[in-house]
Amino acid sequence: MSILSLKSVSKSFGALTVTDDASFDVLQGQALGIIGPNGAGKSTLFNLITGNVRADGGSIHFEGRDVTRASAMERCLIGIGRSFQIPQPFEKLTVYENLLVAATHGRNLSEAIVRDDCADILERTELIRRANVPAGRLSLLERKRLELARAMATQPKLLLLDEIAGGLTEGECQALIRTIKDIHARGVTIIWIEHVLHALTSVVERLLVLDFGKVIGLGDPEEIMASREVQEIYLGIEV
Amino acid sequence: MAYSVTTQTPASRIAAIAGVILISLLIALPFFAGRGTIQDMFFILTMLVLAQFWNLLAGYGGLVSIGQQAFVGTGAYALFGVVILWGVDPVPAIFCAGIAALVIAVPTAFFAFRLNGAYFAIGTWVIAEVVRLLVAQWKMLGGGTGTSLPRDATRDMWFIESIESTLGLRSAAARDVLAYWLALVLALATIGGIYWLLRTRRGLALAAVRDNTEAAKSVGVDAGRMKWIVFLTSAFGTGLAGGLIYMQKARISPDAAFSVTDWTAYVIFIVVIGGIGTIEGPIIGVLVFFALQTLLADFGSWYLMTLGVLAVVVMLVAPRGLWGLLSEQTGLHLFPIRRRLTGGKLASSEE
Numbered sequence A: 001m002s003i004l005s006l007k008s009v010s011k012s013f014g015a016l017t018v019t020d021d022a023s024f025d026v027l028q029g030q031a032l033g034i035i036g037p038n039g040a041g042k043s044t045l046f047n048l049i050t051g052n053v054r055a056d057g058g059s060i061h062f063e064g065r066d067v068t069r070a071s072a073m074e075r076c077l078i079g080i081g082r083s084f085q086i087p088q089p090f091e092k093l094t095v096y097e098n099l100l101v102a103a104t105h106g107r108n109l110s111e112a113i114v115r116d117d118c119a120d121i122l123e124r125t126e127l128i129r130r131a132n133v134p135a136g137r138l139s140l141l142e143r144k145r146l147e148l149a150r151a152m153a154t155q156p157k158l159l160l161l162d163e164i165a166g167g168l169t170e171g172e173c174q175a176l177i178r179t180i181k182d183i184h185a186r187g188v189t190i191i192w193i194e195h196v197l198h199a200l201t202s203v204v205e206r207l208l209v210l211d212f213g214k215v216i217g218l219g220d221p222e223e224i225m226a227s228r229e230v231q232e233i234y235l236g237i238e239v
Numbered sequence B: 001m002a003y004s005v006t007t008q009t010p011a012s013r014i015a016a017i018a019g020v021i022l023i024s025l026l027i028a029l030p031f032f033a034g035r036g037t038i039q040d041m042f043f044i045l046t047m048l049v050l051a052q053f054w055n056l057l058a059g060y061g062g063l064v065s066i067g068q069q070a071f072v073g074t075g076a077y078a079l080f081g082v083v084i085l086w087g088v089d090p091v092p093a094i095f096c097a098g099i100a101a102l103v104i105a106v107p108t109a110f111f112a113f114r115l116n117g118a119y120f121a122i123g124t125w126v127i128a129e130v131v132r133l134l135v136a137q138w139k140m141l142g143g144g145t146g147t148s149l150p151r152d153a154t155r156d157m158w159f160i161e162s163i164e165s166t167l168g169l170r171s172a173a174a175r176d177v178l179a180y181w182l183a184l185v186l187a188l189a190t191i192g193g194i195y196w197l198l199r200t201r202r203g204l205a206l207a208a209v210r211d212n213t214e215a216a217k218s219v220g221v222d223a224g225r226m227k228w229i230v231f232l233t234s235a236f237g238t239g240l241a242g243g244l245i246y247m248q249k250a251r252i253s254p255d256a257a258f259s260v261t262d263w264t265a266y267v268i269f270i271v272v273i274g275g276i277g278t279i280e281g282p283i284i285g286v287l288v289f290f291a292l293q294t295l296l297a298d299f300g301s302w303y304l305m306t307l308g309v310l311a312v313v314v315m316l317v318a319p320r321g322l323w324g325l326l327s328e329q330t331g332l333h334l335f336p337i338r339r340r341l342t343g344g345k346l347a348s349s350e351e
């Protein structure tokens, strides 16, 4: 069963077409990777799915429901969670409070009920020792972890991750892969945009290639990576 | 070990005890203080209420309004209206003042929420001017020159008789005491109410919207609703304060009741000097403001210029205000809202 379905979705910023007639389905429980050059429109695709940007045309269905015109808040409440490529923490709130906002509002529960869940997520994302530090004082690496942790706190059915592995050491990257695999193992559907290909392919079952806003490939990661279009785009970039 | 959450700090416990003592003293003040002191305290408390609500709007809601005089004036005129035209007692009429401000706030919000940043600020000011011009046309309430509360209405107000006999005061002084006590109740309810709000999950949402609206929406926060809640609450409270201020003055005119200097500029000064985005800030700010006013009141325009220069200096040197400076140095919070996670893996070593 498909949890997310995009049909002919398009988006332009002025004369620039950033999403060009994108259609694809994501199956329940699947992990989909998205690759493509910088500026291909990957983050915009996420913004369209989460409602932070409105589509010019086409339709987006989540669990069979038309959410094309739903607000970002509504989409969060029905189970779409996300991280931002450029971290967007609530700077004056502590790390723990950042998760509290997400857990209490994203799940509509009281602070007392979500406390242990939030603490658990902070442990899993290795932020627990920074729990009482204002998010504005975190390093970039910690901010990226907070993006993941905060998205997890809304307890999404579909989790969108936008380039959270960049700049990690090999050890940190392995830890992140374990965390994401663990989330996936709990039944969460994942779409992950990532330039760190070995991290991506160790998690995802399907790969989507985006170029100039167009879906130019979708399928088994190995076949996709071996295809001529992808080789052309990634020529010179390590695979 | 299990996790737990606390907002209290040792300083906040001491502050709570000191607060109880202070409140008792303030309640008892009319029994030992003269009329001049009572009037000064009335001024301080009502300005504090206005400052707390502007701080809620701008400091927590990110809504920088320069049109709060719309709600002071509307509240004040509503009080005069129901007292003069319907014969309502001035004390319950204060409640009507709040309601009237709320009613004006709804169309104001519909208009102003379409605007962003500086345009929002200007929009609120324009609306306040429009309301002032409309009220000045209201001939039954004195038009542009204004009017006074009828003598029998002020003489027979609720509680006046018992205050007169208990404190052995004449009618005018008893009215000041009544106004002072009402102002004290309003100020305590305002601070208590805002503190309560900030400690609920709505308060978290408010802070999240202020820090990053787009991210707040993406974690399920209803940012639009938070803005409405803050705007309407502020309007209601500001209207109550407006009604109370003019009940005490017993005389009103559109220019005074809708004064942008008195009800917005001074209020912004208080919040900025004291520290925006904190409950403590406006309390410090109003005391500084009162001290300056007492010292410099005779110097006319020099007074305003001093306020302006001081505000600019504070904004440059200490953008978080005097309280911000103090709490940064000492880590002091009298109204702590930060949720501290303790126990579990945090029990042994903590940063």
Ligand SMILES: Nc1ncnc2c1ncn2[C@@H]1O[C@H](COP(=O)(O)OP(=O)(O)O)[C@@H](O)[C@H]1O
Residues within 6 Å of the ligand: A013, A018, A036, A037, A038, A039, A040, A041, A042, A043, A044, A045
């Ligand atoms: N809000 C916006 N307004 C205007 N242009 C935008 C906006 N967001 C993205 N773009 C442009 O759209 C293109 C795709 O951006 P993006 O989706 O961030 O690509 P990617 O994530 O694949 O690097 C870029 O050229 C970018 O400059």
Ligand SMILES: [Mg+2]
Residues within 6 Å of the ligand: A042, A043, A044, A085
């Ligand atoms: Mg991107």
